[in-house]
Amino acid sequence: MSKIQTIDPSAIDSSTLSASAFSVDKKKAVDKKQDGQPKTNLLGLSKSQLIEFFAKIGEKKFRATQVMKWIYQYGVDDFFAMSNLSKKLQAKLDQVACITPPKVKFKQFSDDGTRKWVFEVMGGSLVETVLIPADDNKQFGRKTLCISSQVGCALDCSFCSTGKQGFERDLTASEIIGQLWVANQSYMTDVPIAERENRVTNVVMMGMGEPLLNYRPVVASMSLMLDDHAFGMSKRRVTLSTSGVVPRMYQLAKDIDVALAISLHAPNDELRDELVPINKKYPLAELIEAAKSYVYETNPRHKKHVTIEYVMLAGVNDTDEHAHQLVDLLDGLPSKINLIPFNPFPHAPYGRSSNNRIHAFSNILNQGGFVCTIRQTRGDDIDAACGQLVGQVADRTRRSQKWQEAVKKRQQSVDEA
Ligand code: SAH
Ligand code: SF4
Numbered sequence: 001m002s003k004i005q006t007i008d009p010s011a012i013d014s015s016t017l018s019a020s021a022f023s024v025d026k027k028k029a030v031d032k033k034q035d036g037q038p039k040t041n042l043l044g045l046s047k048s049q050l051i052e053f054f055a056k057i058g059e060k061k062f063r064a065t066q067v068m069k070w071i072y073q074y075g076v077d078d079f080f081a082m083s084n085l086s087k088k089l090q091a092k093l094d095q096v097a098c099i100t101p102p103k104v105k106f107k108q109f110s111d112d113g114t115r116k117w118v119f120e121v122m123g124g125s126l127v128e129t130v131l132i133p134a135d136d137n138k139q140f141g142r143k144t145l146c147i148s149s150q151v152g153c154a155l156d157c158s159f160c161s162t163g164k165q166g167f168e169r170d171l172t173a174s175e176i177i178g179q180l181w182v183a184n185q186s187y188m189t190d191v192p193i194a195e196r197e198n199r200v201t202n203v204v205m206m207g208m209g210e211p212l213l214n215y216r217p218v219v220a221s222m223s224l225m226l227d228d229h230a231f232g233m234s235k236r237r238v239t240l241s242t243s244g245v246v247p248r249m250y251q252l253a254k255d256i257d258v259a260l261a262i263s264l265h266a267p268n269d270e271l272r273d274e275l276v277p278i279n280k281k282y283p284l285a286e287l288i289e290a291a292k293s294y295v296y297e298t299n300p301r302h303k304k305h306v307t308i309e310y311v312m313l314a315g316v317n318d319t320d321e322h323a324h325q326l327v328d329l330l331d332g333l334p335s336k337i338n339l340i341p342f343n344p345f346p347h348a349p350y351g352r353s354s355n356n357r358i359h360a361f362s363n364i365l366n367q368g369g370f371v372c373t374i375r376q377t378r379g380d381d382i383d384a385a386c387g388q389l390v391g392q393v394a395d396r397t398r399r400s401q402k403w404q405e406a407v408k409k410r411q412q413s414v415d416e417a
Contacts, residue, residue: 031098039098042071043181044174046220047227057096059089065229071099072230075181075188101178102127107186113143115186121175125151125168127208129179131186131200144202147179149218150209155243157276159265159311161345162208170214176221179207180231202237204261211240212248219255226258235259241309246282249290253297260294261307261338262287266317267325275317284329292333305334312353312361313342323361327368337365337372 031039040053050064066084070076077099079090102119105126109115113133118126127148134142153160154167184199203225205211211218218240224230225238241261242249249260264287266272272279279287291306308330312318326337339362342352353361358374365372 031100033096039096041100041174042067042097043099043101044172044177044217044221044224046173046223047229053097057092063089067093068227068229072181072224073232075185077101100174101182102175104182109186115183117179117182119175119179119182121151121171123169127151127171127175127179129183129207131183142201143199144204145180145183145200146204146206147176147221148207148209149176149205149211149214153209154213155210155276155278157243157263157265159275159313159342159348159350161348164345164347171209171217173217173220173224176217177224180221180225184231201233202239203233204239204241206239206241206261210243210245212242212245212252215248215251219252222256222258226256239307241307243276243278244282244287244290245278246286246290249294253294259307260291261309262291263309263311264326265309265311267322267329271317271322275313288329288333291335295334305336308335308337309340310337311340311342312358314351314353314357316350318353318357318361320360320364323364324368327365327370330370335370337370338375339372340375 031041033039042050042053045053047064047068050068051061054061054063054067063085067082070082076082079085079093079097082090085093102121104117105120106118107116115131117129119129120126129148130146132144132146134144148171150170151168152165153162156163156166180200180203187199203222205218205222222238222240225233226235235257236259239259239261240252241263243263252258252260263276264272265275266279269279269283272284282290295304295306310317310326330337339358341358342348342350344350344352362372362374
């Protein structure tokens with residue numbers, strides 16, 4: 001239990017609250033009730049679920065929004081620090097509920113401002129989260145958090161280290177939103193409270209896993225990102241990235257208004273079947289149709305474009321002809337194209353396209369009328385560049401083992417030849 005008991009969210013300043021109230025590493029109370037049953041983890045509950053929870057313990061609806069503010073806006077995980085709750089309610093909550101993010105197993109902050117966390121989630125699996133600041137690395141500048149949605153991924157894209165792990169399990173909503181909660185706390189700890197508005201500004205669901213294959217927890221988490229009583233982020237600053245689970249793209253448009261990125265990586269079906277195997281199930285024509293629908297048919301006032309992600313693999317998908325094909329394919333789809341230099345990982349069968357090649361490719365897209373950016377590789381010094389989210393994460397699955405054996409065999413036969 002924290003000793004700090006006198007915080008009023010409307011009147012917080014650095015003199016009323018020590019940074020320790022926001023420390024993620026602080027020793028927490030045991031998350032079990034007196035009868036040995038687990039407490040209810042409030043982190044990750046939607047507003048309606050929280051209202052339901054408070055109704056069950058005989059409390060009024062407005063307590064839900066009060067507690068949400070404490071959890072998400074002030075980073076508080078201790079009911080006794082929630083000063084606008086009565087002492088009686090604080091004690092009651094402490095008996096039956098907890099605010100528990102996934103356990104930080106390891107964290108590393110890079111000189112360029114990049115921060116990386118490895119979380120141990122329920123069952124002992126590890127996932128990674130990476131925070132990448134804008135170029136200028138200003139204290140209050142843009143900070144983009146790359147969040148994981150699954151442990152591993154079932155879709156097995158040929159250039160992706162997460163895919164090579166295979167699929168282990170879906171993350172829960174508290175494990176997903178907990179990544180953002182912990183990242184924000186890293187700005188709330190050891191700085192004066194007056195500076196607590198320094199926090200993550202953008203979220204991309206581009207960590208481990210395919211977010212549309214863990215649909216409900218992902219949408220619930222993104223709802224908390226947007227909710228004014230929770231993180232209150234702008235819907236333009238929350239982006240879901242998908243490799244193209246077409247039916248769920250239509251569903252997403254109905255359920256929540258967030259920005260959409262599509263991992264395209266190839267301008268024709270033959271090549272995409274090889275790089276992004278889900279293309280065999282939902283080929284390009286269907287994917288582009290779904291993307292157009294996302295832009296035009298759902299809330300067109302807000303959704304102006306999709307982001308097209310395209311990893312640059314030397315000699316595989318990066319020729320002038322590929323660029324021209326891409327221009328033709330995206331005709332009629334309002335899109336911004338983001339070229340991602342391939343991030344190599346052990347045993348990867350690809351190389352990164354040269355800078356000259358990437359620029360030549362980008363010029364063709366520009367001439368075709370598309371805005372095109374080239375993703376900067378950041379955080380290399382802590383192994384946190386995008387696409388390396390496996391990094392030091394334990395690699396436990398059979399698919400990975402099999403894959404590495406196959407690569408070894410292939411190398412041996414090349415050596416012998
Ligand atoms: N499953 C989702 C989101 C996670 S992948 C998706 O595929 O969109 C996030 C992004 O990183 C995707 O665009 C993916 O294609 C890209 N990526 C994966 N491996 C990469 C690598 N080795 N180098 C560069 N980008 C990679
Ligand atoms: Fe899964 Fe995305 Fe990696 Fe493909 S690129 S294997 S969909 S995480």
